[in-house]
Amino acid sequence: MKKLSITDIAKQLNISKTTVSFILNNRAQEKRISEELVLRVQNFIKEVGYKPNPIAQSLRTGKTNIIGLMVENIADPFFAAIARHIENKANKNGYKIIYCSTDNNTKKTKGLLQMFREQNVDGYIIAPPPDIEQEIKSLIDDGLPVVFFDRHLPDILTDYVEINNEQSTLNATNYLIKQGFKNIAFITFSSMQTQMKGRLDGYLLAMHNAGLKPYINQVTFDPDETLVIQSIYDFLKKNKKLDAILFGAVQAGTSGLKALKKANLQIPADVAVLSFDDCDVFELFSPSISAIAQPIDKIAEHTIDLLLHKLNNANTETRKENITIDTELILRESSERAIKEN
Amino acid sequence: MKKLSITDIAKQLNISKTTVSFILNNRAQEKRISEELVLRVQNFIKEVGYKPNPIAQSLRTGKTNIIGLMVENIADPFFAAIARHIENKANKNGYKIIYCSTDNNTKKTKGLLQMFREQNVDGYIIAPPPDIEQEIKSLIDDGLPVVFFDRHLPDILTDYVEINNEQSTLNATNYLIKQGFKNIAFITFSSMQTQMKGRLDGYLLAMHNAGLKPYINQVTFDPDETLVIQSIYDFLKKNKKLDAILFGAVQAGTSGLKALKKANLQIPADVAVLSFDDCDVFELFSPSISAIAQPIDKIAEHTIDLLLHKLNNANTETRKENITIDTELILRESSERAIKEN
DNA sequence: GTGAAAGCGCTAACAC
DNA sequence: GTGTTAGCGCTTTCAC
Numbered sequence: 001m002k003k004l005s006i007t008d009i010a011k012q013l014n015i016s017k018t019t020v021s022f023i024l025n026n027r028a029q030e031k032r033i034s035e036e037l038v039l040r041v042q043n044f045i046k047e048v049g050y051k052p053n054p055i056a057q058s059l060r061t062g063k064t065n066i067i068g069l070m071v072e073n074i075a076d077p078f079f080a081a082i083a084r085h086i087e088n089k090a091n092k093n094g095y096k097i098i099y100c101s102t103d104n105n106t107k108k109t110k111g112l113l114q115m116f117r118e119q120n121v122d123g124y125i126i127a128p129p130p131d132i133e134q135e136i137k138s139l140i141d142d143g144l145p146v147v148f149f150d151r152h153l154p155d156i157l158t159d160y161v162e163i164n165n166e167q168s169t170l171n172a173t174n175y176l177i178k179q180g181f182k183n184i185a186f187i188t189f190s191s192m193q194t195q196m197k198g199r200l201d202g203y204l205l206a207m208h209n210a211g212l213k214p215y216i217n218q219v220t221f222d223p224d225e226t227l228v229i230q231s232i233y234d235f236l237k238k239n240k241k242l243d244a245i246l247f248g249a250v251q252a253g254t255s256g257l258k259a260l261k262k263a264n265l266q267i268p269a270d271v272a273v274l275s276f277d278d279c280d281v282f283e284l285f286s287p288s289i290s291a292i293a294q295p296i297d298k299i300a301e302h303t304i305d306l307l308l309h310k311l312n313n314a315n316t317e318t319r320k321e322n323i324t325i326d327t328e329l330i331l332r333e334s335s336e337r338a339i340k341e342n
Numbered sequence: 343m344k345k346l347s348i349t350d351i352a353k354q355l356n357i358s359k360t361t362v363s364f365i366l367n368n369r370a371q372e373k374r375i376s377e378e379l380v381l382r383v384q385n386f387i388k389e390v391g392y393k394p395n396p397i398a399q400s401l402r403t404g405k406t407n408i409i410g411l412m413v414e415n416i417a418d419p420f421f422a423a424i425a426r427h428i429e430n431k432a433n434k435n436g437y438k439i440i441y442c443s444t445d446n447n448t449k450k451t452k453g454l455l456q457m458f459r460e461q462n463v464d465g466y467i468i469a470p471p472p473d474i475e476q477e478i479k480s481l482i483d484d485g486l487p488v489v490f491f492d493r494h495l496p497d498i499l500t501d502y503v504e505i506n507n508e509q510s511t512l513n514a515t516n517y518l519i520k521q522g523f524k525n526i527a528f529i530t531f532s533s534m535q536t537q538m539k540g541r542l543d544g545y546l547l548a549m550h551n552a553g554l555k556p557y558i559n560q561v562t563f564d565p566d567e568t569l570v571i572q573s574i575y576d577f578l579k580k581n582k583k584l585d586a587i588l589f590g591a592v593q594a595g596t597s598g599l600k601a602l603k604k605a606n607l608q609i610p611a612d613v614a615v616l617s618f619d620d621c622d623v624f625e626l627f628s629p630s631i632s633a634i635a636q637p638i639d640k641i642a643e644h645t646i647d648l649l650l651h652k653l654n655n656a657n658t659e660t661r662k663e664n665i666t667i668d669t670e671l672i673l674r675e676s677s678e679r680a681i682k683e684n
Numbered sequence: 685g686t687g688a689a690a691g692c693g694c695t696a697a698c699a700c
Numbered sequence: 701g702t703g704t705t706a707g708c709g710c711t712t713t714c715a716c
Contacts (some may be wrong), residue, residue, distance in 0.1 A: 005709055021711060032685055051460050056709035058397045059692050066440075075426035084443060091454075096461060098408075099436050100425060112433075118393050119438060163381070216549035257626050278622075280353065284599050286628045307482060325687040347693055363695060374701050398693035401708050463713040688715085699704075 004050045004144055011159055014045060024052060040157025058120065067307065068121035069099040070112060072129075078250070078277060078296065079127070082149070085300030086125060089129055104129045113139070123307045130193060145310035149303040151195040152322070159184055159310070161302045161323045166205070168292050168327040171325055172274050173206035175329065179337040180242035181272055182212060186230060187256055190218035199248045199276060225255055232259035239333070244335070250277035254291070265323025273334040287333030296326050343462070346392045353387060370386060400462065409649065410463035411441040412454060414471075417499045418431055418636065420619060421469070427642030428467060435650055437464070446471045446563075455481070470495055470534060487652035491645040492578070493537040494664070501652070503644045503665045505538030507545070508595035510634050510669040514588055514616050515548035517671065521679040523614055524554060524588035527576060529598055530590025532560035541590045541618060557581055567597055586677070593618030595631070615676040629675030640667050
C-alpha cells in the first residue's frame with residue numbers, strides 16, 4: 001500500500017494539487033477558495049489519512065522542523081532532564097529533536113555541528129564547549145537561531161539561559177562561614193567556562209569578604225571516576241585542616257563523597273559538605289547532603305521558549321535575551337556545624 | 343554565500359551531474375569513469391567543501407539515515423545511558439538519532455510512532471509500551487527494521503535485547519533466603535510487561551522453592567513520587583513481619599528507601615534491602631545498598647548492532663535474533679543478615 | 685477562485 | 701565512459 005501524495009489527492013478529487021496545497025497550508029481564505037471545496041478536501045484527506053511528506057516539504061521550503069540539541073552528555077542526569085523538558089515542548093510545537101553529546105570536546109563538537117548543518121536543522125540549543133566561537137559565529141551569520149544554556153561564550157552575542165552561578169556559591173559559602181567553618185575548600189573540575197568560573201568567583205568572593213584563606217582543588221575531569229576520586233583523596237590528605245567542602249558540580253560531589261569515605265572522614269563532624277546540584281538521593285544519605293539545586297524545569301523551559309520564539313519570528317528582531325535563574329540552597333544535615341566533643 | 347549543489351559542481355567542471363553523482367556514490371569504477379576524472383572531481387569537491395544535501399538525497403532514495411529511538415523516559419538514568427551508547431555508535435555509522443519519551447503510555451506512543459513514520463526514519467529502537475502491537479506490526483509489515491530492548495511484546499516477532507529478568511530476581515531472592523530471611527517482600531511497579539513479569543516470576547519461583555510465603559506490593563507508578571512513597575509506606579505498616587525487601591526497579595528502590603526512612607526502619611537490622619538496577623551512589627549509602635546491576639553498555643551495544651545489521655542487510659534475512667544478557671548481583675551491606683542483639 | 689508548471693537537489697534508467 | 705532526462709513530493713509564481 002503506497003503512501004498517497006498530494007498529486008493523488010488532487011487527481012481523485014479532480015482538482016489541481018495547487019488548490020490542495022493551499023488548503024493544506026491554511027491559505028484557502030487568502031486564495032478565496034470556496035468554503036465548500038475546502039470542506040470537501042479536508043474531509044477526503046482525513047478519510048484517507050493523507051499526511052504531506054515532510055521531506056519533500058523540507059526540500060522545498062528549507063525548513064525541517066528539527067531542532068538540534070547539543071548537550072555535554074545525554075547520560076548526565078542534568079542534561080537528560082533538560083532534554084526531557086525540551087523534547088516535550090518541542091513536540092507540542094511540531095518540532096522533533098536530534099540530540100548529540102559533545103563531551104565538552106571542541107573537536108568532536110565541530111564535527112557534530114557540521115552534521116547538524118548538513119541535516120539542515122532549523123535551530124540549535126547548545127551547551128557550548130570551549131573554543132567553539134568560530135563555528136557558532138558562522139551559524140549565527142547564516143541566520144540560524146542559536147540558544148545557549150548552562151553556560152555561554154562571552155565573545156558570542158546570542159540568547160542564553162544560565163543560573164546565577166556566582167551568587168549561588170557566594171550564598172552557600174556564606175552559609176558555611178556563618179556556621180562557623182573556617183577552612184572551607186572548593187573542589188571542582190578545572191574549567192574556564194562561564195558556569196564554572198562563576199562558581200569559583202562566588203566562593204572566592206565570600207572567602208575574601210570573610211577574610212578567610214581559600215583552598216581550591218581543581219580536578220581534571222576524567223570519565224574514569226577512580227582518577228577523580230584519587231585526586232580529591234590526595235587533596236584531602238594534603239589539607240588536613242579542612243572543616244568544610246563546597247563541591248562545584250555534582251560529579252565532583254559524588255566522587256568527593258567517595259574520597260571522604262576512603263579517607264575515613266566523618267560528615268559533618270570532621271568535615272561539612274555542600275554540593276552544587278541536588279540529586280534525588282541526597283536526602284537519603286546519612287547524613288543527608290546539602291545542595292545547591294538548579295531549577296532544571298525552568299532552565300529548560302526558558303531555553304526552548306527562547307528558541308521557539310526565534311523560530312517563529314525569524315529576522316523580526318535581533319535583540320538578544322540573556323536569562324539568569326536563581327538556584328535554591330537546600331540545607332540538610334551534611335553542612336551543619338557539629339558540636340565537637342572534647 | 344549560497345550552498346553549492348551537484349549541478350554547480352558539474353557546471354564548473356564542465357561535466358554532467360550524473361558523473362559527479364556516480365563518483366560521489368563510489369560507483370565510478372562500476373561505471374568505468376576514468377581514474378583521472380575521479381581525482382579531479384574529488385579534489386574539486388574537497389576544495390570547495392561541497393557536501394550533498396541529505397534532504398534531497400532522502401527525497402530521492404527514501405533513506406534518511408535517521409534512527410528513531412523510543413525510550414520510556416529520556417530523563418531516566420537507565421534510558422539516558424542507553425541513549426548515550428546508541429548515539430555514539432549510530433553517529434560512527436553515519437546515522438543520527440531522533441529520540442522521544444513514551445512515558446510507557448500507549449496513546450502517546452502511537453502519536454510518536456506516527457511522527458517517526460512521517461519523518462521517514464530508517465529504523466526503530468523501541469522500549470515498547472503495552473498494547474502497541476498493532477502499530478508495530480504495521481511497521482514491520484512495511485519492511486521497516488525494528489529492534490526492541492528492555493522488554494518485548496510476546497505477540498510480535500522481531501529482534502530484541504533483554505536481560506535475564508527471571509534468573510536475576512531468582513538469584514537475588516535465593517541469596518536473601520540463604521542469608522536466613524524468611525519474610526521477603528517484592529515491591530515493584532504494577533505492570534504486565536515482559537521485564538516486570540519476569541522479575542516477579544523469578545521472585546515467586548524462589549519463594550515457592552523455599553516454601554516461603556510471598557509478599558507482593560505492586561505500586562502504581564506515578565510521576566509524583568510522594569504517592570509512591572506513601573503506597574510503599576502503607577504496605578510496610580501493614581506487613582510488620584517483613585525482614586527483607588527486594589525492589590523490582592530502581593525507582594521503586596529509591597522511593598522504598600524513603601518510605602523505610604519515614605517508617606524509621608533500620609537497614610538491614612530491621613529489614614534487609616536489595617534493589618534491581620545499580621546506581622552510582624548505592625555504594626555511598628550507609629549501609630551501602632545491594633543491587634542487581636544491568637550491563638547497560640552491553641544492552642545498548644547489542645541493540646544498536648542488531649539494528650545496524652538489519653539496516654545494512656535489508657530483506658536479506660528474516661531470522662529474528664533475541665539476545666538475553668546476564669545481570670550481576672552486587673552484594674553490599676544492606677542485604678547482610680545482621681546479628682540481632684537480644 | 686483555480687490550475688499549469690517550474691524547481692528545490694538529488695539519483696539512476698537509459699541513450700549514445 | 702559520459703550525458704540527458706525523468707522524477708521523488710512539495711510549494712508558489714503567474715496566468716487565466
